Amino acid sequence: xxxxxxxxxxxxxxxxxxxxxxxxxxxxxxxxxxxxxxxxxxxxxxxxxxxxxxxxxxxxxxxxxxxxxxxxxxxxxxxxxxxxxxxxxxxxxxxxxxxxxxxxxxxxxxxxxxxxxxxxxx
Numbered sequence: 001x002x003x004x005x006x007x008x009x010x011x012x013x014x015x016x017x018x019x020x021x022x023x024x025x026x027x028x029x030x031x032x033x034x035x036x037x038x039x040x041x042x043x044x045x046x047x048x049x050x051x052x053x054x055x056x057x058x059x060x061x062x063x064x065x066x067x068x069x070x071x072x073x074x075x076x077x078x079x080x081x082x083x084x085x086x087x088x089x090x091x092x093x094x095x096x097x098x099x100x101x102x103x104x105x106x107x108x109x110x111x112x113x114x115x116x117x118x119x120x121x122x
Contacts, residue, residue, distance in 0.1 A: 004041065005037075005042060005043050006042070006070075006072060007043050007044070007050075008045070008065065008066075008070075008072065008112065008114050009045060009046075009047030009050060009065040009112070010044050010045070010046060010047060010065065010111070010112050011046075011047055011061055011065060011111075011112055012111065013033070013034060013036065013044065013046045015111050016044050016110065016111050016112065017031070017036050017044065019089075019110060019111050020036075020038060020042070020044065021038075023086055023089045023090070024074070024086070024116075025085075026038040026039065026040060027039040033046075034049040042072075047061055047065050048061055064111070064112040064113040065112045065113075065114070066109065066110070066112045066113030066114035066115065068113070068115060070114060070115065071115045071116070072110075072114055072116050073116075073119065074116065074117065074118045074119070075118070075119050075120065075121045076118055076119075076120070076121075077120060077121055079096060079104055079105075079106070079118060079119065079120045080096070082118050083106050083118070086106075086118070087106075087108075090108040090109060090110070090116075091108060091109045092106070092107075092108045093106075093107040093108055093109065093115065101122075102122070103119050103120060103122050104119065104120050105117050105119035105120070106118055
């Protein structure tokens with residue numbers, strides 16, 4: 001068995017697609033409306049349609065799907081440029097900090113309040 005990719009639920013696919021494409025600079029390689037896959041294997045799924053597919057129900061969604069219980073981790077060798085590009089467009093959790101293991105990272109929320117972390121490669 002091989003893990004392929006996380007599949008976070010999003011409330012507004014167009015907003016999330018624009019965020020990951022324009023702010024995070026990820027290239028879209030598949031776009032099926034309610035499902036979008038990016039070049040690096042990362043993918044998004046519109047939450048209501050995925051709940052319908054998985055559970056055969058379509059609940060009303062009135063809040064973001066992110067629950068501060070999962071981190072989506074990205075790396076960039078030029079962490080300072082990434083920070084300068086991303087920080088004006090997001091709700092920062094914290095700026096660039098050196099972690100106890102020596103790596104520098106910054107963390108923020110995406111439009112659905114999933115936690116994103118960008119770190120320098122170790």
